Amino acid sequence: MKRPGAGQLAILAVLLVILIVTAVWAVSVWNAAGDAVMSTHGWIALGLGTFFSLLIGCGLMALMFFSSRSGHDDAADPFRKRDPPAG
Template sequence: MASDRAKAWTEFRRMIVWIALAGVVMVAGSLWYLSLYDALYPSAILATIGGVFLSTLLGCGLFAAAFFSDKSGHDQNVTNATTHEAED
């Protein structure tokens, strides 16, 4: 069980790094797209960086947390605890 959690934690960290890299690529792509149609002002740049990067991290990070929970055995622990209570 401990090795499953260590392996899940390693995979989770690797997923977070890939998600952060995807966020950087998406920010660069969205800034490039916005620059095609209008001048980029500092406020627009900051809003784009904050909005795109944080949205990507939040959405993908929640999915990564769900996968981590399943792979590390936390979900099974909860299932076992609630099943045992229901039988009593």
């Protein structure tokens, strides 16, 4: 197995720092809004919105992979080299 290079380690470190900063920011925002009260209807709407967003996202990703495997995307590739016309 090949060891990661210095560039890959630098990118990994930057992404890790971004993840930590985002997590700290999310916790601080969550704690700042601690006094906000959400009704039962709000929790239901939040749960349904999350569920259907994930469902649609996973469904579209599955369609993308199935389309790619079945060859339907080949005709829409503008960078594919085409054979010259015979004649």
